[in-house]
Amino acid sequence: MTRRSYPEVKKGHIVPRVYQRAWATNDQITVHIAAKPAPVTMNIADAGTRRRPYSRHRPDGTRTDDMEAALGEAEGRFAPILDALEHSPGLTLERKGGLTQFIALQMVRSPEFFRIRDQRVATAIEELFVRDHAKPALLELAGDDTDRAREIAIEKLKEQTPALMSMTQMSLKLATILGSMRWQLLQVARPALVYSDQPVVLWPAGIEAVAAAPTRPQFGPMTAQEVLMPLTPSLAVVMTWEDLPDREAPRDIGEDIAATINELVIGQADRQWMHVVGSTPARTRTPLRTVSCALTGTHAVDTAGSSRRGHAQKFLKRHLTKRWPATVEVLWGEAPAPVAVASGSSARGEAD
Numbered sequence: 001m002t003r004r005s006y007p008e009v010k011k012g013h014i015v016p017r018v019y020q021r022a023w024a025t026n027d028q029i030t031v032h033i034a035a036k037p038a039p040v041t042m043n044i045a046d047a048g049t050r051r052r053p054y055s056r057h058r059p060d061g062t063r064t065d066d067m068e069a070a071l072g073e074a075e076g077r078f079a080p081i082l083d084a085l086e087h088s089p090g091l092t093l094e095r096k097g098g099l100t101q102f103i104a105l106q107m108v109r110s111p112e113f114f115r116i117r118d119q120r121v122a123t124a125i126e127e128l129f130v131r132d133h134a135k136p137a138l139l140e141l142a143g144d145d146t147d148r149a150r151e152i153a154i155e156k157l158k159e160q161t162p163a164l165m166s167m168t169q170m171s172l173k174l175a176t177i178l179g180s181m182r183w184q185l186l187q188v189a190r191p192a193l194v195y196s197d198q199p200v201v202l203w204p205a206g207i208e209a210v211a212a213a214p215t216r217p218q219f220g221p222m223t224a225q226e227v228l229m230p231l232t233p234s235l236a237v238v239m240t241w242e243d244l245p246d247r248e249a250p251r252d253i254g255e256d257i258a259a260t261i262n263e264l265v266i267g268q269a270d271r272q273w274m275h276v277v278g279s280t281p282a283r284t285r286t287p288l289r290t291v292s293c294a295l296t297g298t299h300a301v302d303t304a305g306s307s308r309r310g311h312a313q314k315f316l317k318r319h320l321t322k323r324w325p326a327t328v329e330v331l332w333g334e335a336p337a338p339v340a341v342a343s344g345s346s347a348r349g350e351a352d
Helices: 017-023 066-087 093-108 111-128 136-141 146-157 160-179 255-267 291-296 307-318
Strands: 011-013 028-033 040-043 049-051 182-188 201-204 224-232 235-240 251-253 272-275 327-331 338-343
Touching (some): 066 093, 093 327, 093 338, 111 146, 111 160, 160 307, 182 291, 201 255, 224 255, 235 291, 255 291
Antiparallel strands (some): 011 049, 028 040, 028 272
């Protein structure tokens, strides 16, 4: 995105309308809002939004919505895949290639991603800041006060421009990690699935079951047992590191597994979770297990030596110092043979 001006966006979506549309009837959905006793009916133009979530300021102080425009461009490319899934469920290389980028971008658009990033920036600078390595201009700005220089460095890195650059850089690397996993589409007979303003769920390794759903999203898919996300009111995707082929046809699931998916999605919602107007979402109060274990009736499979994970690790090693990888890769079929599916140039925003 290289223009000098963009349409102003005062209320931006952290969950895009192209995704929410599958749950909407005449653009209306049911929204459950944190700390409010009863759900409300809301237009998807208003659901899953925040005030100027991706606005930033250029070095000259002017505000720009270039990142909103870049995200809108990306969403336009994902829309045909989401629409096709709603009417003809099934997985293909093309669909996996698009969805892996969409899901990765959704992970880093979440409020929790920015909270964790800010915490890590502050911790890293507090631990690693060395006066001798600080630029003279920074020390001058801080009045030659080392502690103040450290505070300024943290403040600058927490500003919106570097945060948004981190978001786009991370999404491209996450896309290949997710694209290296084994994918299955899960289909429930009725519109029983919900979504939220943080709809991508990672189940950490080493945990067999939980009494209640985690209240915040997890990050780190390289070590996750599984990653899942609802795609429509009756379709979800689950990803694991098993060295098995991707499942092209959707797998039918019952209300119990749909309920597990919903509890996990609802539990980590930031402010809102949503469903089809007039529908009754599947819910459960039993201890929650991973969806992949519920599907097979077994305990978690040890995937420490997974060739799929090995491919993702090699990709990250090759691109460790690159801000934006040139391509996104996915694994498709039985053998872990990477397929480049897209240029890594989307949703970068301006460089200034």
